[in-house]
Amino acid sequence: MMGIFAILAFVVIGLPLLAIFVGVTHFLTRGRPHRSLALGTSLLLIPVVCLYLGGASWAWNGWLGVRQLDPGILDTFRTPLGFGYYATSGDSWKPDGILEGPEGRMDWGVQRAGCAGDEVVLQLVGRQPSPRYAQITRQAPHYQEFADQAAFNEAVSGPVTWSADRVPPPACAPRLGVLDQVVGRVLWGIPLVWLFGGVFLVWAVYQEKQPGTARRRRITAGFLAVSLGAFGVHLFYLDRERSARNRLALGLIGIGLGLAIVPLFIPLTLGVIGVVEGMQLFRSSDQDAQPPPAVAL
Template identity: 25%
Template sequence: MMLFGVFLLGVVAVPIAGLLGLLVHWLTRGRPGHTAVLMAAVAVPFILVGLTGAAMIVPLFWRSDSDADTGWSDLFRTPLGGGYYATRIDTTEGPAYLDQAGRGGTSMSPENEVRRFGCLKGQAFLQMGEGYIVVHAQARSLQPLPDEVQLRRTLGVSAGQPLPWLSEDDFYDRCSPKPDTLLDRVWDTGLIVLVLALLLGLVGGVIWVRLQPPALHRVPPPRWPQ
């Protein structure tokens, strides 16, 4: 995340600030307000990079306290409900492990590995390294089961029916709790309004300065005889 921020600053913000500064200088040089609007033009790309970082990071903070947390930085989570997750650390590939966030963390032992994800009418269940687990999201608890017979009995699935195992992506789409989209929309809308206000303010400032007569050709005020 930090490297991405440095990339945005060095590769995106600095060149754009330089080009924008040259353009604004060419449009407004020699006119009152030139320095102020030039400084604003150079600052705007850096402000936009900061807002981009905020747009990426801030939602992670309010999701980190919710059951819909999908992780951030080097932590990748598939929400299971009830504050439980299937978590990978440092990679999006390889095995995921049952993460009991706030209840002891993540054990990366073989018996804690999540082998398969299942979902039946919103009820999440897992095949683990050893046995099975049913996730009771409302009760915020786990029900370990020793074998598939007990799992079928708990889920009410007869022996002749296939268990609804899913890929991890399909499990997330069908069974994982989702983040508050209303909060995301409000945040995104606020950022868009702020960005538009910055750009319109800069354009308006350039136009206003451009319309001023050059300082060297301004007509001095008349002097009245004393």
């Protein structure tokens, strides 16, 4: 289902964007020295971004799964309750959702969730209308069911605040931490950097009515290394064809593997190398616009 959704999204959104990007690049770069580089980058950029987003979805889902915060891929059918427990969407006879946890799928639907202090509490229902209660203790991960409300009330640590649905109130719902926010911003921010790099390349080529000075080439190559270094665009710009082809092949292979291997180690690593090369280009002399051979792949 996810693959079909990705293909439809590319046909409906990606192809029109690709046509516009390539058309604008073709119009602006006529007669410029690096026109073929700009056109090739424009042609590859949107498909590569779409492929990356597919791999990034798996990577982000895997990260949240390890952190026990996984809501599901491109869906809201899983509501994290904490410590690997989830309220999932139900079926025809359990419209209230199904309780799922480390022990596996349980024969209880989650009718509503709530808080008792910082603990998550649940009201459950089975095949027959028979209310039951459960508690997820956070200090020492522990799940416990209660057959009646009296036993439940005696066990919980304080007054219960119920929500109107299966989502725990904010006071006790699992939340993304600072590290989760950083990982998410890095994963989802990379395509924006690539798109910025593609736009910058088109603008830089448009400005080049003739080959630029060493200083201008160095600065342009530095920005391309920081933004598109994972695909060796700056190496193509500096006419280092062999290193550029190797970098491009590694980057594309990494994007392809990212659809099956989480996370996307190869393009992320090449991107870091590109940033290092870009910093070195910014600091190098005007006579040497080439990154050191020891760093470039």
